[in-house]
Amino acid sequence: MNEQPDNSSALPSRFVLAAAPMQDVTDLAFMHVLARIHCLPDVWVTPYFRSTRTTCAMAEQPLRCIVENPTGRPVWAQLAGSSTSSLLRDAEALLRLPIVGINLNVGCPSPLVNRHGAGAALLRNLPLLREISQALRAHLSPGMWSVKCRIGWECADEFPRVLDVLCDSNPDILIVHARTRKQLYAGEPCYAAVRLAVQRASCPVWVNGDIHSVERALGCLRTVRPAGLMVGRGLVRNPYLLRQLRGGAAPTLKEMQLYYMTLLEETGCFLQRYSPAGHCNRMKKYLAFCYADFPERAEYELRRCSNPSEMARLFRFARTPA
């Protein structure tokens, strides 16, 4: 939780700033980076553990975010699945680890995940969503059950019914990515739908989707009145956004370069088998959200770069985030 902000553009006190889960992006290396540059979210949600009848959910990457969490900030473990018994089994296993609770993924648009009825596919199978939500609620202690959902599969008109189902299971936190599955990650977020969730749900609601600037965050705060903000791509592009939202300064160019260099250093430490090209490819997972802050020529070269020293040289061309 944030304490009193120190200027008028900051968010209210006791307002949660959460890092959005992003597979292959908000990983252990990224957690180390944010700790080193002193820009930590109040809370993390791991990228999803896939829970199926046959698969053990203990995927290495999200698991390390929990057991090696270097930040001292609480972590929710996210599950994506469509089998109630498997989800309960995997929730039980995760509860033995240092997590604050279980988060159900009701938003992942991956065709593979959706084909198995999980992620966003639960938005069009409300009886199953109800069954899973009620079972997890019954299994988890108060305070330990949260959901991250989209506002519909096809269109936002579906959201009131989704909301009814989720509210019936009394989640402790509801995180709403203000887009439909059809929109994937583009198109205008519909914050009005999140406002509806704030009005109807008896739990705190966090808003997610395109919160990439202080102006956007404050606009959401005014219109949606959420209890928290969850930031994904905007955080990767500008991790100092969290500091700005807490009333601090926008990043300097030097700080942005420090961020990229720290990312380069940390990703190198976490590669299973080191190769310069592999190191650069890993970096490109993060840089995909940062290219807008480089001149065209530098972006072109970064996208093709296979030498970490050359990548470090290209970071000198960075601009501060717009």
Ligand SMILES: Cc1cc2nc3c(=O)[nH]c(=O)nc-3n(C[C@H](O)[C@H](O)[C@H](O)COP(=O)(O)O)c2cc1C
């Ligand atoms: C590369 C990538 C991976 C993601 N992985 C997850 C995930 O594992 N679980 C999840 O709930 N959402 C995942 N998301 C969605 C984000 O958490 C977030 O809801 C979405 O990016 C919108 O927020 P933003 O505009 O702040 O990025 C992912 C998004 C991206 C771009």
